[in-house]
Amino acid sequence: MVRWRRHLHQYPELSFREKETSLWIAKRLEELGCDVRQNVGGHGLIVTIKGELPGPVVALRADIDGLPIQDEKECEYASKVPGIMHACGHDGHTAALLAVADFYNANRGQLAGERRLLFQPAEEVTPGGAVEMIKDGALDGVDVIYGVHLWTPLPYGSAASRPGPFMSSADEFVIDIEGKGGHGGLPHGAIDAIVVGSALVQAVQSIVSRNVNPLHPAVVTIGSFQAGTTNNVIAERCQLKGTVRAFDERTRYMIHDRLESLVRHTCEMYGAKHTYHMRVGYPPVVNDGTEAERFFEIARPIFGDEGVLEADAITVAEDFSYYLNEKPGCFMFVGAGNPEVGAVYSHHHPKFDMDERAMLNSARLLVGMAEGYANNYSIAAK
Template identity: 80%
Template sequence: MGLGALAEKTVAELYPEMVKWRRHLHQHPELSFLEKETSSWIAEKLREFGCEIRTGVGGHGIVAVIKGGLPGPVIALRADIDALPIQDEKECEYASKTPGIMHACGHDGHTATLLAIARFYNENRDKLSGERRLIFQPAEEVTPGGAIEMVRAGALDGVDVVYGVHLWTPLPYGSASSKPGAFMSAADEFVIDIEGKGGHGGLPHNAVDSIIVGSALVQGLQSIVSRNVNPLHPAVLTIGSFQAGTTNNIIAEKCQLKGTVRSFDETTRFMIHYRLETFVRHTCDMYGAKHSYHMRVGYPPVVNDDKEAARFFAVAPTLFGETGTLEAEAITVAEDFSYYLLEKPGCFMFVGAGNPDCGAVYSHHHPKFDFDERAMKKSAALLIGMAEHYASEHAE
């Protein structure tokens, strides 16, 4: 029996352990860049399995290396390990025990999935062609993120291809999706501080009203996407916060706007940055207001390799069926898996984890977020299937 066929059977046998691992992690979440205990726990499990590991990679990251008994390619598989600053509102036995912190995005499931894959590969080294490099990455949720530091620390050195999965509750359990090319957007954040001249609400001619300036920016900035971006290149510019003023009869001297930009290609992305800064400067100058502007550049877009996306559409139907294998639409959510895809060919995939029957109906980052744990079996089988399909094509 080949590894691909063996994987589904073995992963099914490991499923009770996967649930146990996931629930332990769910009860003991840690925030981005602070995953010390999570990392130690993962390392302990990997050592129990007999894996060769590197710890402290790019922070609290871990790289497990499993070398096969047969020649072949080096294939990387990645899971993220961090949680979010959200109070867990679920009523279940495995709810977070840490006030104000929970796994509200499925990273606990990603980690449990990759642990099962580590155990599977380590127990089948003699049948393994090449090397499997398992990346347990910290700090996906907060920029600058953990992926870029793991890349800098050599996590992908010598790797031929890289794959990652996200458990995704908007998709029902039993389905999976991906797409070639741009899949997930870049996400950048900006802050605009405006300083006018305060004054009496009845004497506006003696003041520079920062609220008027801010309002002009809220309206005018929308023209960047509608009139400067090619309509065939998706982009979003949103003002999410407008803070100014204290009472009804005082002209506000200061105003602050916060917003986000989402885009799918670097040309559009940085054109928007340039136009935004230019528009802010000219608008404030026109009203006679001072300003400061700061753009925080976030993750690049997730761009799947065309050939590796085609591999997904060859492998996934064997696990999800033809009707359960879907071509995803591009989504304006960011993921720092993008940094791995800037370095190596690969594919990022969604595995359906939504199920009303087990309460998995809430969106990611919701206080009641949960997922159908059976999706972890599907994720493990998909990642192993992708790796073994690639290995069979690139055997030495």
């Protein structure tokens, strides 16, 4: 796994461009003796391993894409591709699932049912790769699906998940305001786009505090405000960019509607024109309650009682949500942080790295979840 991960780390590819990565993974899988279906939903791959005993179809997923970040680590396996690196652990996810493929392929005689391994492209960029994988049959006949994210905020030797809403949706908006430019000393003859934009920034703060149910967490952030050119000219144009995060669809789309209404009414009040665009991203990751309980049962023998944690809900997004909208399953974090090996940087940081031993924990957890489900499935069938 370390060898595989370090190769992938040196040769990352961006979302929707993972051609060479996909070919490399396919070659490794064929060397392991696996049957591989390529070009699924783009550069995705599916490995189907059928056991000799009857049982369920369990899907396990890893993502394969990198990020447009310059690798600043000083190590032998640093990225060789300028401006691109695996800054989120997808190389480790891929290496762990390759090990799972090797394990299952070597133990077909004891395997009940089918294990379907999904190597998914384009997790990092909307609309994401999961949707196209699903359209291309990735979940056809699947009973349950599991996924793991190696997570450096958690220490090596731990794991975390939670039932219900786990990770938020993530939508992005752009607001362009057009006022009327003029002389800074003659404001009465102009419509100041900065004033309009500032009023809108203040108004938007009321959405979460006054429109969202306090028991339903949500975030509305304006992260960019661009306007003006100099000190004595009233700005004619202003652009705001921001994001919306929520853990349930009703809250999510209520915020969309309220934001659009505030933009319209604020601009009308000042006599300004506007355009408003909301880019809908991934839905929330919502774990099945039964499968989340299975995580706590399966993870304890691997990580020990103190190493198994109930995660807080987190306002970052993952397109694993699309799989969970179709099938029951569970998304889980496996601790990969360790100051002793320099694994102290956050995900998407230029110096991101991980404790590579966490890959084995990830593989063990995925296999444990799959076999735990299969054992209960067999008992229920009897």
